[in-house]
Amino acid sequence: xxxxxxxxxxxxxxxxxxxxxxxxxxxxxxxxxxxxxxxxxxxxxxxxxxxxxxxxxxxxxxxxxxxxxxxxxxxxxxxxxxxxxxxxxxxxxxxxxxxxxxxxxxxxxxxxxxxxxxxxxxxxxxxxxxxxxxxxxxxxxxxxxxxxxxxxxxxxxxxxxxxxxxxxxxxxxxxxxxxxxxxxxxxxxxxxxxxxxxxxxxxxxxxxxxxxxxxxxxxxxxxxxxxxxxxxxxxxxxxxxxxxxxxxxxxxxxxxxxxxxxxxxxxxxxxxxxxxxxxxxxxxxxxxxxxxxxx
Amino acid sequence: xxxxxxxxxxxxxxxxxxxxxxxxxxxxxxxxxxxxxxxxxxxxxxxxxxxxxxxxxxxxxxxxxxxxxxxxxxxxxxxxxxxxxxxxxxxxxxxxxxxxxxxxxxxxxxxxxxxxxxxxxxxxxxxxxxxxxxxxxxxxxxxxxxxxxxxxxxxxxxxxxxxxxxxxxxxxxxxxxxxxxxxxxxxxxxxxxxxxxxxxxxxxxxxxxxxxxxxxxxxxxxxxxxxxxxxxxxxxxxxxxxxxxxxxxxxxxxxxxxxxxxxxxxxxxxxxxxxxxxxxxxxxxxxxxxxxxxx
Numbered sequence: 001x002x003x004x005x006x007x008x009x010x011x012x013x014x015x016x017x018x019x020x021x022x023x024x025x026x027x028x029x030x031x032x033x034x035x036x037x038x039x040x041x042x043x044x045x046x047x048x049x050x051x052x053x054x055x056x057x058x059x060x061x062x063x064x065x066x067x068x069x070x071x072x073x074x075x076x077x078x079x080x081x082x083x084x085x086x087x088x089x090x091x092x093x094x095x096x097x098x099x100x101x102x103x104x105x106x107x108x109x110x111x112x113x114x115x116x117x118x119x120x121x122x123x124x125x126x127x128x129x130x131x132x133x134x135x136x137x138x139x140x141x142x143x144x145x146x147x148x149x150x151x152x153x154x155x156x157x158x159x160x161x162x163x164x165x166x167x168x169x170x171x172x173x174x175x176x177x178x179x180x181x182x183x184x185x186x187x188x189x190x191x192x193x194x195x196x197x198x199x200x201x202x203x204x205x206x207x208x209x210x211x212x213x214x215x216x217x218x219x220x221x222x223x224x225x226x227x228x229x230x231x232x233x234x235x236x237x238x239x240x241x242x243x244x245x246x247x248x249x250x251x252x253x254x255x256x257x258x259x260x261x262x263x264x265x266x267x268x269x270x271x272x273x274x275x276x277x278x279x280x281x282x283x284x285x286x287x288x289x290x291x292x293x294x295x
Numbered sequence: 296x297x298x299x300x301x302x303x304x305x306x307x308x309x310x311x312x313x314x315x316x317x318x319x320x321x322x323x324x325x326x327x328x329x330x331x332x333x334x335x336x337x338x339x340x341x342x343x344x345x346x347x348x349x350x351x352x353x354x355x356x357x358x359x360x361x362x363x364x365x366x367x368x369x370x371x372x373x374x375x376x377x378x379x380x381x382x383x384x385x386x387x388x389x390x391x392x393x394x395x396x397x398x399x400x401x402x403x404x405x406x407x408x409x410x411x412x413x414x415x416x417x418x419x420x421x422x423x424x425x426x427x428x429x430x431x432x433x434x435x436x437x438x439x440x441x442x443x444x445x446x447x448x449x450x451x452x453x454x455x456x457x458x459x460x461x462x463x464x465x466x467x468x469x470x471x472x473x474x475x476x477x478x479x480x481x482x483x484x485x486x487x488x489x490x491x492x493x494x495x496x497x498x499x500x501x502x503x504x505x506x507x508x509x510x511x512x513x514x515x516x517x518x519x520x521x522x523x524x525x526x527x528x529x530x531x532x533x534x535x536x537x538x539x540x541x542x543x544x545x546x547x548x549x550x551x552x553x554x555x556x557x558x559x560x561x562x563x564x565x566x567x568x569x570x571x572x573x574x575x576x577x578x579x580x581x582x583x584x585x586x587x588x589x590x
Contacts, residue, residue: 024451024472026458026469027447027450027455029458030450030451030454082406082409085382085405087400087405088405107383107457110382110383111453111454114373114377115445115446117409117412117413118444119441122441122445125438126438128438135429135431135433138434139424139430139437142434143420143421143423149413150410150413151322151325151329152319152322155322155325155409155410155413157322159321159324159406162403181322
């Protein structure tokens with residue numbers, strides 16, 4: 001992996017836990033629980049995209065975009081904690097470690113998710129009040145984030161997922177809408193937030209969203225492929241789980257070969273939307289890495 | 296009740312459902328579920344306080360404060376939906392009607408809560424982008440709301456509540472900290488948001504918070520009294536439930552007489568903090584109404 005991307009990854013890890021300083025011992029467990037799930041992170045795709053899009057247009061220190069990156073990762077983490085709860089996917093493991101509610105119990109896991117979701121908006125607004133970027137920038141970012149992570153975005157996608165969980169006949173359009181909302185929205189807004197804090201035009205912000213949407217769908221189809229082909233060790237969760245769940249996936253609908261083609265095509269379409277960014281090499285490299293990953 | 300307060304109550308009811316226009320039939324149920332719980336409202340204490348504090352300092356139409364009032368009520372409603380879930384208080388009824396998860400199932404109730412929490416920040420930011428108030432005002436409001444409703448505020452209080460739910464020996468200090476966080480924080484920030492959108496000074500905002508904290512505690516002690524004395528019909532939930540839960544309450548710790556005194560004393564302290572507001576008569580009247588309510 002490119003040294004600059006690795007540097008950004010390290011910066012994210014260094015800054016992601018600043019929120020978890022506990023003020024009172026009486027609610028220490030809540031903060032432990034939030035930090036547990038944030039620490040058990042994956043590839044940090046979303047916060048990395050925020051920094052990469054800032055870098056592709058913005059001037060000066062990439063740390064200016066860090067509160068946005070933190071906010072997106074907090075929202076991603078909360079959605080995973082709530083997704084794993086028994087009333088949702090009932091997953092005991094997340095990335096090879098016990099899921100939040102298996103360690104802390106369901107009540108604390110529920111509240112840890114609520115806490116992370118709320119903290120996302122606290123991070124962005126606090127750093128605006130501290131002068132890192134102006135209030136107009138912060139409000140624009142908060143509005144995009146709340147729309148894309150909200151009921152007409154990510155949460156709407158989760159509802160469609162629930163409605164189709166025992167539907168092996170869900171068609172391609174349904175899967176695509178679900179994934180555009182459930183996965184694509186947060187990836188899109190992660191890209192957009194990097195542009196917003198860099199002061200980019202609305203046209204560029206839209207281009208970043210298009211990139212995120214295409215990449216998000218490629219990412220999800222790749223996930224479905226890996227769900228079938230990868231092994232437990234590599235992925236850290238039970239593979240083949242979608243099939244066990246009697247779920248319609250891109251692979252069951254289109255077959256692996258067609259899916260591999262789609263991943264390539266969507267990645268290329270994503271890359272095309274980058275042409276207006278002056279400094280887009282790192283994003284291109286990262287998109288290629290995501291398309292070719294094996295876990 | 297005062298005609299102006301009734302007018303504000305009606306305005307709140309008229310404006311509280313603007314968010315629930317559904318964009319896609321695929322996630323209609325989510326919006327139905329959110330609206331169900333917002334419609335099943337109580338006294339609308341928090342949004343009323345937002346409007347009353349705007350009125351006590353602000354100039355012009357009280358509708359300028361409405362997005363803040365909506366946001367606070369959305370957060371209050373999400374906290375009740377999540378509180379009622381089986382992994383939390385496991386309440387089948389809320390205000391005499393089936394709780395959200397009894398109607399829509401646990402998964403949708405969980406997501407409806409997440410959706411309302413996210414929507415609070417969408418409402419405040421959208422109306423700033425639309426020009427109702429400036430971005431500085433909106434960021435200040437969002438920051439206060441995210442802190443007071445977050446892990447060091449309301450959610451922190453819920454954790455303390457969980458930790459003490461089978462502890463009949465919890466002392467007065469523990470109850471007070473829990474209630475200041477769990478109930479007082481959201482009431483305080485409801486008052487503060489009215490001041491912020493009116494452009495009040497930090498001193499006035501602090502005075503509004505002190506009012507909210509005192510009133511919130513009075514409100515909670517009054518709730519404990521009513522929990523013992525009121526009947527099922529009036530309160531819309533099983534009375535005496537705290538006692539059945541083997542829970543320490545202000546009444547079990549101090550007795551009803553001392554509790555009634557405390558409600559009076561705290562209400563008076565709350566009223567004293569209002570002296571700097573030019574136009575505080577309505578707030579005073581409303582605080583008196585809350586202290587003397589019988590349900």
